[in-house]
Amino acid sequence: MIYLDNSATTPLLPSLRNQLPKLAAQFANPSSLHIWGFEAEKAVDAARLHVAAALGCQKEEVFFTSGGTEGDNLAIFGAIEAKKRMGNTILTTDSEHPAVSQVLKKAKEMGFKVVRIRTKGGELDLEQLSSAATPDVILTTMMLVNNETGAVYDIPAASKIIRKQCPDALIHTDAVQGFLKLPFSPRELHVDLLTVSAHKIHGLKGSGALYVKKGTRILPHMLGGGQEKGLRSGTENTLGIAVFGLACEEGKKNLSSHIRHMASLRQWLLLQLRDIPGVHLNLPSNPVCHILHFSLPGHKSEVVLHTLSREDIAVSSGSACSSKKGKSPVLEAFGLTPERADTAIRVSLSVLNTQQDIQTLVEKIKNIL
Template sequence: MIYLDNSATTPVDPEVLNAFVKVNENFWGNPSSLHAFGARAEQLLIQSEKQVLSLLNAKQHKVIFTSGATESNNLAIRGLCHAYKNRGRHIITTPVEHASVHETIEELEAEGFRVTYIDVKGSNADIVKQIQEAICEDTILISCMHVNNEMGMVFPIYEIGQLLKKYPKVKFHVDAVQSVGKIPVDIDKMNIDLLSLSAHKFHGLKGSGALIVNQYLSLTPEITGGHQMYGLRSGTINVAGAVALAKALRLAIEPLQTNYQHVKQLFDHTMNELRKIDGVVVNSNHEHQTPYIINFAAAPIKGETLVHALEEYDVYISAKSACSSKSATASRILLALGISDEVAQESVRVSFSNLSTMEEVDRLIKALKIVVAQLKH
């Protein structure tokens, strides 16, 4: 099997799975219990939180372990806006955010919050300039992804964070799902208040995520009924999931530069080969591009048709993001980036992990050449 849909999910690292099983076998006590068995589970939770904060250099933050980044994004955005709505009701974001950010902000807009959507078709410098021009007395939140999940463009998170040092009342949320464990993420250096991540994007377990929160921030909880997770997420804590997440994060970050160079070689080779195929248009050509994601179209073949044709060769890529792949409409994200509706309907995504190989890329290209030639006639 040639699996090149790693932006949707990644295979679980055996060490991560083993850690999850060991905690469930030996430390399955409730961390909220008063007795010593519960205290052992609580200690594992505390250690996992410390490890996550250390790996992401977040000295003034705390970790809310969640079911994944969708929950983290909802808690970050809705929780902050409801907590600070008396201070202001203006949100700044981009039109290319993940649905869990985009739709949450749309709901807040329906509640009476005002939203400014930054045009992201220009340079990163232009994005920062637009944000600065959009900030006003009423602004309470800027929410911007680090790496776009469909195109792979890398947003100027560091530059936005430095800008916001001039505006301490404006809080900064970053959806880092496609960047954590792949490119450097330094929460303190980037001046990030809230950061969302999901373990299954870096060889962790599905159903396990985190929201890293500045400890001085107030949030209105989404889930009530207990005191767990600093009172921000009620319910018995998944200690094994937290331990496994911390393990997966360490295993991803320690060899980050080596993995990046490996994937960059795959990216460069794939881009060169794609451009040799007649009719293929590469969409992923931003000035700042992660090598982990390539978006392209093979006109006039619909993206979904191409995905299913490649399945016959045991090659697995995707059309749009996994969260919207069953929608019949063109990708909202590609349209917002100025790509035509026709090309957006034809676009597909290849996404790598550190486990991807040059042989897999060559097999993808070989299958792609055959399939494109067949489907054009």
């Protein structure tokens, strides 16, 4: 199989797969007081150090979750509950992942005002953001990298506007698609809260983390045994967390070479597609290294996906979390016409892909056209 749907999930790195039996042997509850519980706790602590190092933050600022969706829920609900007496406005974009947009839909039902900033062409409308940044803003939540188009949003510029005009507001970014795909730290982004996920960086599904800047107060969304300093109760997923930590260690160590590899493959695919009549490239002004989005007018996305699947090639038409729910509001926000959106294909790469993978995809696309 040629797997080119890495924005949906990534395969486990072979080096990590080989360590699974050893890691799985540490099955005890990290909260238990016996020696096996202590060993499990040490594994969680070691992983926390690796995640913190990859993020460029302190280990005390890393809180483990079950993944990106839970992290976004915890950040948003936790922030608005903590800040609701100070205002009721939330700023976001018109192209967020459902893990954010659906949470904000619920927040609106709860009485909060939600203002969506335009991202046409993959660029944050900073003028609109500045106009919307009024004193009653308590939270901004804007993704770092769009999961469908690959656009990198200017979070540092947005954060500076918010810090100046809404100094008491919390700033959250969903960095799931950007983590270990471009260099950044929460400090460089000027954010208080930041979400990452293990299975997007060659770890296991069911593990992720929320960065919470030291001194930032949010309220827990899930109550229970008080794990993760009371912010996220529930027995820790020791195996998933341990693998997450190792994936972070591997990704940080090879960040520059991995980015170069994916960017090179993306550029090579882009150049190949440009020479094929009938292919329309949907390019943001500032793209991430691993996502390329294009349309094949006259060929419905679903038909193309099934055709490529029969050739053992996996691509996508957009977010796997909403691909079965109709048209994508993200592509509309980007500025695509209905026809371009209905015929859109997303190729998302990983360090495991090769130039031969890209060559095979290009040949199959030529056959389709």
